Amino acid sequence: MTELSHIRNFSIIAHIDHGKSTLADRLIQQTGGLTEREMSEQVLDNMDIEKERGITIKAQTVRLNYTARDGETYELSLMDTPGHVDFAYEVSRSLAACEGALLVVDAAQGVEAQTLANVYQSIEHDHEIVPVINKIDLPAAEPEQVRAEIEEVIGIPADEAVLASAKTGEGIEEILEQIVQKIPPPTGDRDAPLKAMLVDSWYDPYLGVVILVRVIDGVLKKGLNIKFMQNGTQHLVDRVGCMRPKIEQLEELGPGEIGFITAQIKEVADTAVGDTITTVKNPAPEALPGYKEVQSVVFCGLFPVDAADFDKLRESIHKLRLNDASFTFEMESSAALGQGFRAGFLGLLHLEIIQERLTREYDLDLITTAPSVVYKLSMTDGTEMELHNPADMPDVVKIAKIEEPWIKATVYVPDDYLGPILKLCQDRRGIQKQLTYVGGRAQLVYELPLNEVVFDFYDRLKSISRGYASFDYEAIGHREGDLVKMNILVNAEPVDALSMIVHRAAAETRGRHMCERLKDLIPRHLFKIPVQAAIGGKVIARETIGAMRKDVTAKCYGGDISRKKKLLEKQKKGKAKMREYGNVSIPQEAFIAALKMGEE
Amino acid sequence: MAGLALYIHWPFCVSKCPYCDFNSHVRDSVDQDMWRAALIADMAHDAALTGGTPLSSIFFGGGTPSLMPPETVAALIEAAEHHWGFAEDIEITLEANPSSVESARFADLAGAGINRVSLGLQSLDDEALKFLGRAHDVREGLAALDIAQKVFARTSFDLIYALPGQSADAWQTELERALGFGTGHLSLYQLTIEPGTRFATLAARGELGEAEPDHGAQLYELTQACTATAGLPAYEISNHARPGEESRHNLSYWRYQNYAGIGPGAHGRRGDLATTRHKKPENWLSAVDRNGHGLQSEDPLSAYDQGAERLMMGLRLTEGVSRDRFPAALLDRSAIERLTAHGLLYPDTDRLVATPQGLLVLNSLLAEILVD
Numbered sequence: 001m002t003e004l005s006h007i008r009n010f011s012i013i014a015h016i017d018h019g020k021s022t023l024a025d026r027l028i029q030q031t032g033g034l035t036e037r038e039m040s041e042q043v044l045d046n047m048d049i050e051k052e053r054g055i056t057i058k059a060q061t062v063r064l065n066y067t068a069r070d071g072e073t074y075e076l077s078l079m080d081t082p083g084h085v086d087f088a089y090e091v092s093r094s095l096a097a098c099e100g101a102l103l104v105v106d107a108a109q110g111v112e113a114q115t116l117a118n119v120y121q122s123i124e125h126d127h128e129i130v131p132v133i134n135k136i137d138l139p140a141a142e143p144e145q146v147r148a149e150i151e152e153v154i155g156i157p158a159d160e161a162v163l164a165s166a167k168t169g170e171g172i173e174e175i176l177e178q179i180v181q182k183i184p185p186p187t188g189d190r191d192a193p194l195k196a197m198l199v200d201s202w203y204d205p206y207l208g209v210v211i212l213v214r215v216i217d218g219v220l221k222k223g224l225n226i227k228f229m230q231n232g233t234q235h236l237v238d239r240v241g242c243m244r245p246k247i248e249q250l251e252e253l254g255p256g257e258i259g260f261i262t263a264q265i266k267e268v269a270d271t272a273v274g275d276t277i278t279t280v281k282n283p284a285p286e287a288l289p290g291y292k293e294v295q296s297v298v299f300c301g302l303f304p305v306d307a308a309d310f311d312k313l314r315e316s317i318h319k320l321r322l323n324d325a326s327f328t329f330e331m332e333s334s335a336a337l338g339q340g341f342r343a344g345f346l347g348l349l350h351l352e353i354i355q356e357r358l359t360r361e362y363d364l365d366l367i368t369t370a371p372s373v374v375y376k377l378s379m380t381d382g383t384e385m386e387l388h389n390p391a392d393m394p395d396v397v398k399i400a401k402i403e404e405p406w407i408k409a410t411v412y413v414p415d416d417y418l419g420p421i422l423k424l425c426q427d428r429r430g431i432q433k434q435l436t437y438v439g440g441r442a443q444l445v446y447e448l449p450l451n452e453v454v455f456d457f458y459d460r461l462k463s464i465s466r467g468y469a470s471f472d473y474e475a476i477g478h479r480e481g482d483l484v485k486m487n488i489l490v491n492a493e494p495v496d497a498l499s500m501i502v503h504r505a506a507a508e509t510r511g512r513h514m515c516e517r518l519k520d521l522i523p524r525h526l527f528k529i530p531v532q533a534a535i536g537g538k539v540i541a542r543e544t545i546g547a548m549r550k551d552v553t554a555k556c557y558g559g560d561i562s563r564k565k566k567l568l569e570k571q572k573k574g575k576a577k578m579r580e581y582g583n584v585s586i587p588q589e590a591f592i593a594a595l596k597m598g599e600e
Numbered sequence: 601m602a603g604l605a606l607y608i609h610w611p612f613c614v615s616k617c618p619y620c621d622f623n624s625h626v627r628d629s630v631d632q633d634m635w636r637a638a639l640i641a642d643m644a645h646d647a648a649l650t651g652g653t654p655l656s657s658i659f660f661g662g663g664t665p666s667l668m669p670p671e672t673v674a675a676l677i678e679a680a681e682h683h684w685g686f687a688e689d690i691e692i693t694l695e696a697n698p699s700s701v702e703s704a705r706f707a708d709l710a711g712a713g714i715n716r717v718s719l720g721l722q723s724l725d726d727e728a729l730k731f732l733g734r735a736h737d738v739r740e741g742l743a744a745l746d747i748a749q750k751v752f753a754r755t756s757f758d759l760i761y762a763l764p765g766q767s768a769d770a771w772q773t774e775l776e777r778a779l780g781f782g783t784g785h786l787s788l789y790q791l792t793i794e795p796g797t798r799f800a801t802l803a804a805r806g807e808l809g810e811a812e813p814d815h816g817a818q819l820y821e822l823t824q825a826c827t828a829t830a831g832l833p834a835y836e837i838s839n840h841a842r843p844g845e846e847s848r849h850n851l852s853y854w855r856y857q858n859y860a861g862i863g864p865g866a867h868g869r870r871g872d873l874a875t876t877r878h879k880k881p882e883n884w885l886s887a888v889d890r891n892g893h894g895l896q897s898e899d900p901l902s903a904y905d906q907g908a909e910r911l912m913m914g915l916r917l918t919e920g921v922s923r924d925r926f927p928a929a930l931l932d933r934s935a936i937e938r939l940t941a942h943g944l945l946y947p948d949t950d951r952l953v954a955t956p957q958g959l960l961v962l963n964s965l966l967a968e969i970l971v972d
Binding site (some may be wrong): 049525526527547548549550551553554555556557558559562563564565567568571572575576583 | 605609661674790792813814816817837838861865867874894896913942960963964965970
């Protein structure tokens with residue numbers, strides 16, 4: 001056990017690509033956590049997706065031993081937190097486990113919206129912030145301008161900001177030194193009843209569920225009977241340790257220390273992030289503050305492209321859930337897409353990550369329906385319901401009021417692109433709350449309905465600003481809206497997978513887009529096919545797919561019969577693979593393409 | 601009761617045309633005695649199984665059967681008559697290339713018993729003929745047509761249209777000229793890119809394509825109108841004849857009657873059996889040598905297969921097919937009603953007949969009305 005005065009717990013706040021992981025690697029290397037040979041690039045991001053996207057999904061920690069200039073050896077715990085708003089709650093728990101943070105800002109890019117949100121969170125946790133201006137080796141680096149920006153935008157002193165290059169190793173020593181000098185040591189009482197925070201957990205095929213903890217008071221050791229205060233379950237601790245980043249087993253974890261335990265837990269779903277761990281024998285009188293239950297914000301349908309893969313999809317979803325308890329799912333059956341699941345996610349990135357992991361790690365071809373948000377419906381009979389799937393929308397005459405989730409979005413964008421971004425926010429029913437100019441850039445705060453954001457807001461934002469705009473958001477509750485269910489009818493029959501809930505004012509545009517798209521996607525038939533968008537009985541957009549003009553074999557004689565019959569059989573088989581709507585066969589590719597997000 | 605049709609395949613060509621996917625081969629030399637003997641043997645085998653029905657038609661197809669020695673043609677016709685006997689008005693057709701070398705033999709072929717010729721004229725435009733890889737030019741082709749019309753009782757010729765870049769006007773001019781030769785039968789095919797041909801290779805490289813469906817449909821409709829006006833209405837999707845001048849041989853395919861097919865790659869229908877001959881000339885030849893016939897397989901056809909084939913072939917005809925020739929379970933009644941309402945089938949309770957619009961989309965139409 002280490003004396004409290006010699007412990008420093010810190011997180012790293014950085015925008016994607018500002019070099020967080022490389023910096024973490026450098027710190028590990030500098031303090032000898034891994035030998036040169038063991039260093040693979042970006043040790044901390046374990047998953048392929050994390051490495052590729054440069055984002056952290058699961059919190060990771062590394063314990064470093066650093067001998068400072070004062071001659072003392074300190075135990076530094078680096079907490080690499082999820083860097084995305086979808087995981088805001090996880091981030092808040094990770095931050096709660098630390099006393100300070102490194103703020104890493106790219107010397108060429110400057111401060112980004114996402115950085116802001118996280119740094120404010122960190123400040124809310126009373127963290128000491130150590131600014132680091134990274135990538136000073138870049139030709140485009142403007143450290144002095146970035147220094148000014150940190151002071152101006154974030155409002156923290158940056159005169160002592162470390163100028164560093166994680167790539168060349170410059171400034172790494174200074175960072176370690178500032179961590180020791182500026183970040184306060186944790187406090188805690190070794191003799192008090194055990195109180196530890198469950199920061200994160202994941203499934204390890206060898207160890208079972210591994211729990212990342214921060215001990216507040218008391219001592220965690222092997223053989224202890226522990227209790228999760230929120231979850232109510234009891235477990236026997238069978239391993240205590242820390243990551244260096246290799247696993248190292250320890251005798252115990254004392255107050256102020258960050259480490260891991262295993263306790264023969266089979267499913268990550270049994271471990272709630274933010275829960276308080278105490279002992280069965282001598283429990284803490286009260287749980288730690290700030291616990292929240294995870295709630296899905298965005299929903300979508302997941303269907304196998306090949307119906308025969310449904311069992312594989314079910315199995316894969318169950319397996320994934322072992323490791324990520326923050327998404328929910330239930331069976332869904334669609335006339336268009338067959339058997340599948342309706343899944344709930346923390347946000348759009350989370351949705352994409354799960355979808356990608358299913359595709360990649362479990363080798364599944366998936367159709368993802370357009371994401372939808374959770375609507376709160378007040379019925380005329382006084383009851384209330386939550387709507388996750390447009391297909392489940394009750395008869396409008398029974399609905400008294402529909403409320404939709406709103407968010408507060410912070411967009412950070414170079415001045416040049418401000419006009420079109422303002423228009424985008426305005427088009428999406430946004431309410432402007434704030435507009436601040438900071439040295440060539442603008443910080444925009446808008447209130448927006450989430451359903452306008454899940455549609456393709458982020459993609460539009462990126463394309464309008466050529467990738468320069470950054471975006472972050474937080475939920476601000478539900479508000480009443482003039483929302484309607486729009487059906488898409490093919491040859492007068494509604495296609496369930498394509499129905500959506502939209503604001504009445506946006507319905508016509510969206511409906512027209514969808515009809516135009518389907519016109520290109522549905523092959524010509526022997527007859528004209530009307531494609532309509534309708535609200536209730538009222539058609540708001542219409543396209544017509546012309547009848548097929550020519551499909552005939554020019555030559556067919558006695559020698560051709562067998563061959564042409566095979567072609568006919570093939571044609572019939574192709575038809576059988578399609579879904580029928582009002583005698584119209586729609587190929588599955590058409591659904592996939594029509595449902596593809598963000599291409600309008 | 602209809603007679604039997606006999607198809608004889610001659611697989612050799614002087615050169616291979618880039619659009620043709622028929623069973624045709626280019627060989628330096630052909631052992632004519634051996635081939636004559638082998639075809640006669642192959643014929644004898646099928647004759648033993650189908651004897652008793654006089655032949656209503658014989659068709660020499662290829663390849664280029666106009667390259668056959670007239671003696672071989674004569675010997676085969678003689679053997680056929682010996683085996684089956686001939687119906688009184690038997691139609692004996694031979695496919696011919698309109699080259700000067702071949703047209704010089706027309707009189708001998710007529711002497712051998714050929715009474716109808718089908719000329720591969722293909723185009724009345726020299727550029728198009730070059731594109732299609734044909735050895736003759738327009739002048740030579742028309743000279744051959746002239747000889748054929750004098751020598752043979754009945755003559756037909758083929759044209760390929762909807763060539764890349766061919767406008768409706770250009771085709772109409774060509775077709776009207778073609779209709780002016782007084783020929784009683786025309787086969788008018790839209791260019792189709794068949795797998796395995798040189799055109800298919802070009803198409804895969806994006807250098808060639810079939811006509812756009814809308815343009816193809818326009819050319820097709822134009823063809824129907826012109827031929828009808830000229831008194832040679834369509835009786836099948838690509839075939840037009842003065843009434844009475846229809847190809848009786850081909851009608852027996854479309855009416856799904858029995859036919860014997862001999863020679864390399866020839867197909868036949870014998871009752872509920874589909875017969876297939878070895879396709880490669882050398883393989884067929886050695887099979888005949890070994891077994892006394894060139895058969896590769898005889899496959900039984902289920903009632904469903906037979907019904908599907910009858911429908912697939914019969915609907916190509918403007919006369920359509922009689923409904924009572926099908927097991928009722930084969931047809932999707934609701935699809936038929938629907939397609940009738942869309943104007944693709946005539947509302948007729950006894951026969952299934954596709955309208956002109958229906959003929960143009962026959963493949964899709966078949967896929968709709970045929971029950972799985």
